[in-house]
């Protein structure tokens with residue numbers, strides 16, 4: 001390749017690769033901790049985000065993972081009133097999941113309430129063709145947790161979540177896959193959020209809801225406490 005063509009080719013590749021962003025907007029009244037889990041790529045972790053602040057998570061274009069939200073977290077111990085330190089649902093937390101497909105201009109995202117709920121979430125992208133998924137639970141949580149949170153629908157009581165919402169020994173969600181004792185509260189009130197692992201219809205899970213957005217944009221905003229709920233069939 002001649003040098004100028006090579007430079008053109010590199011700049012095209014870079015342009016495509018760099019156009020990926022994930023920001024988190026904390027519209028809650030309180031500071032949150034953003035604890036991130038990664039399968040591929042890089043993202044910032046253990047971000048303290050004050051009420052009203054927005055943070056660019058500095059992801060790499062291939063990032064695949066999740067953001068878990070902790071509330072009332074102590075700086076020294078890392079313990080939170082909801083979410084953390086084990087991040088298995090022993091205390092409830094809401095979770096946003098993302099899968100950027102490198103070089104495709106595409107991202108898949110979802111809101112997961114499998115480990116419970118502590119703050120409302122909305123995920124939207126900068127394109128009208130992508131479904132904005134939002135969930136704000138109404139009052140009436142069947143198994144209330146601390147600080148206004150709600151234990152996973154897999155748990156019949158707080159004690160049943162003591163080893164997490166999906167313990168390796170198996171818990172209240174059959175085969176750690178299908179709807180549990182209180183999953184209906186979640187999938188009825190937030191039809192665009194995962195209430196249990198096969199809520200997308202995998203392995204015949206019922207109801208099979210619209211819980212994964214396939215999106216032709218790579219610029220995504222996660223808003224915490226949006227005060228809205230989507231119902232996109």
Ligand SMILES: *[C@@H]1O[C@H](CO)[C@@H](O)[C@H](O)[C@H]1NC(C)=O
Pocket residue numbers: 025026027054223226
């Ligand atoms: C954060 O979200 C709120 C509520 O949706 C919105 O009014 C505000 O403009 C957003 N802030 C940023 C920086 O995007």
Ligand SMILES: *[C@@H]1O[C@H](CO)[C@@H](O)[C@H](O)[C@H]1NC(C)=O
Pocket residue numbers: 027028029225
């Ligand atoms: C924020 O605080 C106001 C006033 O105290 C309250 O009405 C509102 O429900 C709170 N919002 C959230 C998301 O906690």
Ligand SMILES: *[C@@H]1O[C@H](CO)[C@@H](O)[C@H](O)[C@H]1NC(C)=O
Pocket residue numbers: 126127219
């Ligand atoms: C999407 O992003 C582009 C480029 O950054 C910007 O020009 C446009 O205003 C954005 N559109 C929306 C709906 O936010």
